[in-house]
Amino acid sequence: MNFEVWPEAIELGEMFAAEGYELALVGGPVRDLLLGRKSHDLDFTTSARPEEFEPILRRFGHDGFWDMGRKFGTLGAMRRRPDGTEVKVEVTTYRSDRYDPNSRKPEVDYGDSLEGDLSRRDFTVNAMALRVPDLEFVDPYGGANDLNRKVLRTPVDPRQSFADDPLRMMRAVRFVSQLGFSIEPETASAICEMVDRIDIVSAERVRDELTKLLLTDAPRPGLEALVESGLADRVLPELPALQLEIDEKHRHKDVFEHTLTVLDRAMALETGPDGPVPAPDLTLRLAAIMHDIGKPATRRFEPGGKVSFHHHDAVGAKMTRKRLKALRFDHHVVDDVSELVNLHLRFHGYLDEPWTDAAVRRYVKDAGHLYHRLNRLTRADATTQNKRKAKMFEQAMDDMEARVIELKKQEDIDAIRPDLNGDEIMAELGLEPGPIVGQAYRHMLDYRLDHGPSPRDEAVAELHRWYDETHADAE
Template identity: 60%
Template structure:
């Protein structure tokens, strides 16, 4: 048995709560070990705020030992042998040694308690997570070579990969997530098992798949994790729109395919994220996922022109719909779905600016349509430039620099982030002497269009334009002058 200090890795100093727990369980006559990810993280030079322990004590014993020590505890995982608690800012889970068996057609394990630490470690997903620190002796238990594999940057399973993935198919996605988070590669036998068993991911709930996907996308090198999903065939089930991009030739013929282009855009988007106090703090899932999905509309819109060129007309709009559909299937929340799909829809809006230039009204529309996503749209648009033609890249960068400068200049003159007509719904009804109804909405949209085209008007200008517009409406001839009622639904959202 090795002592933790014998490792060649630099070991982070252990929090006091770990030693305290070890002494409590030893005094009560039970074994206790820090296990899994927290042990792995010690070798990576970091301490997680979430600490996992395993023990030969049963749940009732765990509660009896810790209830006076911890700040609070909960029993939601009792049926799986897990008692959760919080102490000094750490979230702690202590689980009785387990020996799990899975029904091949079920998403949930059948749990049986065990009595040996080594058996508990064998059931874990990967060797780098199958290490334990026996407490309070600080002895490293590593029966399956986790330190070796962590040092070599290789993902292996304690037993046969096929058995591990059959027990819990989500472990295949977790391997891809580790490729993203830790920069590791999977062993050949692990990759082969992923390819052979990719279809088993379908028995996993959409919510669990979504959670792993978010962790992957938010990792250090998400393009590596995505590539593993695609190459193993897992993406055919969880992100088929991305897998389909491998078949599409980029219209500029500058990349192997649209798939490789999309991975490049994802990498470049990550590079444009900011620090914690910046406009788009890293990691930003919305920006990253939009970068990955921005061209998924191309397979459905590909057309071969008579000149030999390839076109993807309206792939932005089609891609936005496909993105929203996929995210709904993965049970993302509505706000995240709307944000990502909106970025996909807007990612082509900039092109043409450098050639023809935009009027002030076009710049206002760009800002208004992007809304709170503007800073992400800036980064997505810049990331989408992957051409190897240096002159073209410089021209596009210069054009976008110019656009951002114009946005900043206009923002100094106008409140671009919240452009509204110069008259609200109540003022429209007062001026025209009409009641709430569809006509008010039409008048509001007319004034909004005028505001977009011409910017803020002089006092009285909006009233004159509205009266002129009203005279051209069929309702004006038959509408008697009426006092506006005190309330009405037509003004909602217009003030």
């Protein structure tokens, strides 16, 4: 095979060979090389021990060196090209891992051959190597053929592979989306049989794989594989729960299929890097797959064959918060996704009767920094096949967004505050800090949202009117 290989890989290979050590490019970089993709993060394996190749790597890495993986036999280095591009390399000694069946953390044993090292890789398409500097292609497990067939298969028996490292099952469904591959039948069967093994993997590791899946260009097939394999039952049970039974009497949308369609539509509404929701946006995509998870718990069969899901937005928001916290997502992600789920039906009242300016202000105020994501989630959620209804919905959203633009020309509705601040409220009413001041502040904020900016004397008059009606008798 002919390869156009990174010059840094050739140079590093020559440096190792000069010291009498073997070096090979392995894993994702080799796979991507065959796929015609380029990466600036290069993984290598070597016959040398870390203490032996550390001096070589320090000489190579003019601009950085790290050894956080030393206990696993891994050291890393970085250099910058003249154009500013960073090339990062990580080198690991040949490995022959042993696993504790109750843990996915290997007990590291150094190996003595490249082929043995490749046998411990997750999938055959990642078990190919390219020796450097002589560019000998090494493929003992048929990875190139599987790459050509777009198939995911383990180098050894899949049950042994997944028993050793259960996270490989999550990587399999992620690669379905990331690479557009299918899982080979025996490998897929092993995943279905061994899904309970994923329970020993930390929530953070599962979260990272789910995040990588969602941020691919085509997450739908990976999510379908996650559900079909049974993995979702263990790591994201709210998703397969959306596969509600649909009978002839109680007709409603397939909520799972609807959810995947909403995800596709939301992704299509992501913007370029300078837009309000740059692609890929994890918060929007998480909100898309979670927005209806409250429906199974709120489904009710109504007279006349109708089905209702009252308050599924509020219920779903609580469920979303609980699940994302369990998966150890950052607090801001948990808060933002939960709030998007809570607000995703908010706009629908606009269809019944166009809002007053006060209602528009409240919508923007409540959405806050999530305004643009909320609008995109709302648009994506309108999956009706009725062309007339779809057009009416789009026109209503366009109209509301245009009104927001006009209101923003008149006032900063993104940062609306009451016409009187807390200190002014206390001074006017002769109060010390306490609950009544908070109540007064909230009332004046509502007044501001309802009436727009008011002259100071009108705001003061409204404050006293409210206080006299609600608290003066308690003095």
